[in-house]
Amino acid sequence: MPQAIHFISIGGSAMHNLALALQQQGCTITGSDDEIYEPSRTRLAQHGLLPTEMGWSPDRIHAGLDAVIVGMHARKDNPELARALELGLPVFSYPEYIYQQSQQKQRVVIAGSHGKTTITSMILHVLKYHNRIFDYLVGAQVEGFETMAQLTPNAPVIIIEGDEYASSPIDSQPKFLHYQPHIALISGIAWDHVNLYPTWEEYVDQFELLAEGMPKAGILIFDETDDMLDIIGQKERADITKIPYEAHPSEIIDGKTYLVTKQKTRIPVLIFGEHNMKNIAGAMTVLDRLGITDTLFYEAIPTFKGAARRLETVASRGNRILFRDFAHSPSKVEATTEAVKRQYPNRTLLAAVELHTFSSLNRAFLDQYKSCLDAADQAVVYFNAHTLAVKQLEPITPADVIAAFDRPNLHVFTDTDELQAYLAGQRDTAEVFLLMSSGTFGGLDLDELGQTLIDNK
Structure with a gap:
């Protein structure tokens, strides 16, 4: 029997997909969030599930709901969560x-x-x-x-x-x-x-x-x-x-x-x-x-072509190719870099990684990245000082990153435009480009970069 289900923090990757899946099964779905990014925003809008306004409102929670599913993006003191608990509604995390x-x-x-x-x-x-x-x-x-x-x-x-x-x-x-x-x-x-x-x-x-x-x-x-x-x-x-x-x-x-x-x-x-x-x-x-x-x-x-953003080819022509990958933790960065170099041993590999997650930007964890880009002929690291501030982490410097990766010729960038200019300047020296991040390198346009590095060659 179809249920009425409310999603607190509906914009999350797993959350919005579960919402869409349950809607397909005939459930009545409502949801809320304080910010929703792409592609969740467009997909929710296409199915009539995008909240009409952002933010939290206890008025969305009522006794007629069969279940409330709360995502990790919500806080413990979320007013909708408080109302659901007050009404004694069944409250679940999505794995529950x-x-x-x-x-x-x-x-x-x-x-x-x-x-x-x-x-x-x-x-x-x-x-x-x-x-x-x-x-x-x-x-x-x-x-x-x-x-x-x-x-x-x-x-x-x-x-x-x-x-x-x-x-x-x-x-x-x-x-x-x-x-x-x-x-x-x-x-x-x-x-x-x-x-x-x-x-x-x-x-x-x-x-x-x-x-x-x-x-x-x-x-x-x-x-x-x-x-x-x-x-x-x-x-x-x-x-x-x-x-x-x-x-x-x-x-x-x-x-x-x-x-x-x-x-x-x-x-x-x-x-x-x-x-x-x-x-x-x-x-x-x-x-x-x-x-x-x-x-x-x-x-x-x-x-099988692989999952999205897992060694995904952005552009290729002849011996030149641009990959993007979701790798961000040290073991993933090392495994992905080694895999690409082993696949193309006679081509010059430029590997770039963005420090974007809480772990990767944590000064105490940074040393875990030692030697993980060693398989690359050229190595680049990007991080954004604003991300550090948002996550309320202690600042790190390019010198800290170079010391942690233990690679003196490492190029470190904190500005997206400077990173893009540097990569564009390497199109005559590198043949295989590998960009690894769970983020976006500060909004780097990979399709445009692919045209610059590969298609315009």
């Missing part, structure tokens, strides 16, 4: 709500510090290719899927990208602890979210809780080359099946990557890098448990 609606489904959760979006996207791509019925929640736009979430009454299985970030302003538990997965994959652990987990040990503890909290007869799939995952995977629990995986065998021929099967057949793929070969192996292991054989996987995977 998804669990409530999927208790009769087989729940598959993909977790880990890196690779989870790509692994989840691969699984969705392969299941859709073979016309399987499934629900899902994924952290990026995937080609062939209108929304990043789907929640229906009939799907027997749900594929969930589960992150370790807090669930809501009134629930500090990691999101993935709510899902109680029948199948869980942990792709790798690298310290992140230092504002939530000040120590490495506290961060690792969350993944141990995920593994330990699985229902009986659960299946735990893990990267056996990750030392911490090996420890988690070997913990004694007789009622859990543990399945390790390692990178899928592959070859690079003339800049193209091929999977090498057990029968020594070569399967061309559009993604590359050691980390993606691990992602493929992890996805295959999960899909095997869902009835997708290796043969069926190899039939579907050549058309």
Whole structure:
């Protein structure tokens, strides 16, 4: 039976996608937020869900609501949240709500510090290719899927990208602890979210809780080359099946990557890098448990283009190419830079990373970036002093960044126009450009930059 549901902080990436998914199921959706950015703004407007005015109003909360879903962007003292609690309405974080609606489904959760979006996207791509019925929640736009979430009454299985970030302003538990997965994959652990987990040990503890909290007869799939995952995977629990995986065998021929099967057949793929070969192996292991054989996987995977902003090609011509990638934590920056250099070993690689997140701009965390751009021939870092002020962090200087990355010839920029001018000036010295950020480099127009670096050559 369709419900009336109100979203507090509807503009969030996962929140607005869940709102759209529930609207498609016939639910009456309302929402509020104090600021909504693209693409959420346009997508909500197209479906009649954009709030008529920004800000919070307790008047939006009434006894006729079946549920209130609150996003992380809202604060604990949010007036709409206070009214919902006062009225005794069911209040959920979005992971709590998804669990409530999927208790009769087989729940598959993909977790880990890196690779989870790509692994989840691969699984969705392969299941859709073979016309399987499934629900899902994924952290990026995937080609062939209108929304990043789907929640229906009939799907027997749900594929969930589960992150370790807090669930809501009134629930500090990691999101993935709510899902109680029948199948869980942990792709790798690298310290992140230092504002939530000040120590490495506290961060690792969350993944141990995920593994330990699985229902009986659960299946735990893990990267056996990750030392911490090996420890988690070997913990004694007789009622859990543990399945390790390692990178899928592959070859690079003339800049193209091929999977090498057990029968020594070569399967061309559009993604590359050691980390993606691990992602493929992890996805295959999960899909095997869902009835997708290796043969069926190899039939579907050549058309997988990757999730949005994961080694995405902005522009290319001849030997010249511009990539953008969501990498921002040290382990992701290092893995992505090494992957691109290994794919194009004879081309000059310029890699640029934006320090944009709370962790990356935290002076105490900065040393974690040591040597992570070493695979690049030229290395650039950008950060914005305004972002530091907004996050109320201690100022850092270009000299601090150069010392932390341990690369004397590192170029550091704090002005977007100066960054753009520098990159444009490198079009005769570099052939492969890699821009990594969870932000926008201060509003850098990548399409225009692609024309400058690649198309005008």
